[in-house]
Amino acid sequence: MAALWSRKRETAADEALIRTLYEEHGRALLAYATRLTGDRAAAEDVVQETLVRAWRHPEALVNGKGSVRGWWLTVARNISTDRVRARAARPQEVAESPGAAAVARDHAEAVVDSVVVLEALHQLSSDHRDVLLEIYFRGRSVTEAAEALGVPPGTVKSRSHYALRALRETFTGVSLKEVAG
Numbered sequence: 001m002a003a004l005w006s007r008k009r010e011t012a013a014d015e016a017l018i019r020t021l022y023e024e025h026g027r028a029l030l031a032y033a034t035r036l037t038g039d040r041a042a043a044e045d046v047v048q049e050t051l052v053r054a055w056r057h058p059e060a061l062v063n064g065k066g067s068v069r070g071w072w073l074t075v076a077r078n079i080s081t082d083r084v085r086a087r088a089a090r091p092q093e094v095a096e097s098p099g100a101a102a103v104a105r106d107h108a109e110a111v112v113d114s115v116v117v118l119e120a121l122h123q124l125s126s127d128h129r130d131v132l133l134e135i136y137f138r139g140r141s142v143t144e145a146a147e148a149l150g151v152p153p154g155t156v157k158s159r160s161h162y163a164l165r166a167l168r169e170t171f172t173g174v175s176l177k178e179v180a181g
Contacts, residue, residue, distance in 0.1 A: 018055050025069045032073055036080040046083070050076045120170045128163035131156055 033043035134145035146153040
């Protein structure tokens, strides 16, 4: 219990010492830190960190080696240097603009769309599916698709029309007969 009481007295004495020294040297320390950092808010952070270090090591302030102000200014300079080095070690942050597109797009939606389209194509008759494959997947014209399938161009046009209509009904779940009637 005596040790605890003694430590409380030492802590109170340390706090009083720091408070007194801050009243004497605080303005000079803040001015110095402001010159080092170029920013008042950053300088206040440096001063606060300097005070915390002085509070943790009060023996450095009363050991008789050098001046207290010199110790504080050295600690403030070291803290400022550490902050500059820490910022230089990290990559600079770049603000993301809200209108910028993502660097890499997620391809999951395209995969799902492909699966859905392939399932719908398998529900078509082979004649309708073949016409759509020739025109849309192989990029052939109506005439080229007609030659490849061995049917007249008019047949390719009508099969593509009815195939697309069937696909549309598959995706929406509503037939055109239901809409018209």
